Amino acid sequence: MSTEPIRITRKRGGEVEVEGPVDEFAAQILDRAGFIFRPTLGGVWIRLHFDTGQERENQKATYAAQMLSAAGYQVDLDPNLLPAAGHRAPVNWWPPRTGAAMASQPAPNSTQRPRR
Numbered sequence: 001m002s003t004e005p006i007r008i009t010r011k012r013g014g015e016v017e018v019e020g021p022v023d024e025f026a027a028q029i030l031d032r033a034g035f036i037f038r039p040t041l042g043g044v045w046i047r048l049h050f051d052t053g054q055e056r057e058n059q060k061a062t063y064a065a066q067m068l069s070a071a072g073y074q075v076d077l078d079p080n081l082l083p084a085a086g087h088r089a090p091v092n093w094w095p096p097r098t099g100a101a102m103a104s105q106p107a108p109n110s111t112q113r114p115r116r
Contacts, residue, residue, distance in 0.1 A: 005074035008061050010081055016057045018046035018064075026073055033064035058082060 006020040018030060030046060038045040048057050061081040068075045
């Protein structure tokens with residue numbers, strides 16, 4: 001992986017674009033988040049669909065940034081793309097699990113055995 005971050009930004013025209021070192025795995029993550037890939041003379045233009053609404057674009061961009069960060073990529077997310085005004089949690093931040101939340105949810109890929 002490159003040390004240069006993947007940048008997700010809103011451009012002057014309002015479109016949300018991705019720039020930077022996007023490898024095959026990162027491309028799959030971005031595709032899963034709703035980004036589309038369009039060939040250009042200089043490479044590939046990675047963007048969200050037009051006219052989906054700014055709130056939805058912000059949600060998709062933040063979701064993509066969180067997935068990329070979870071996969072170990074360095075991500076630079078434009079602060080204007082955060083889903084709610086005043087929401088300033090960094091992309092690499094995950095809410096801590098509390099004891100009550102952990103007790104009510106089984107661990108991923110595990111089976112719960114009946115108690116005897």
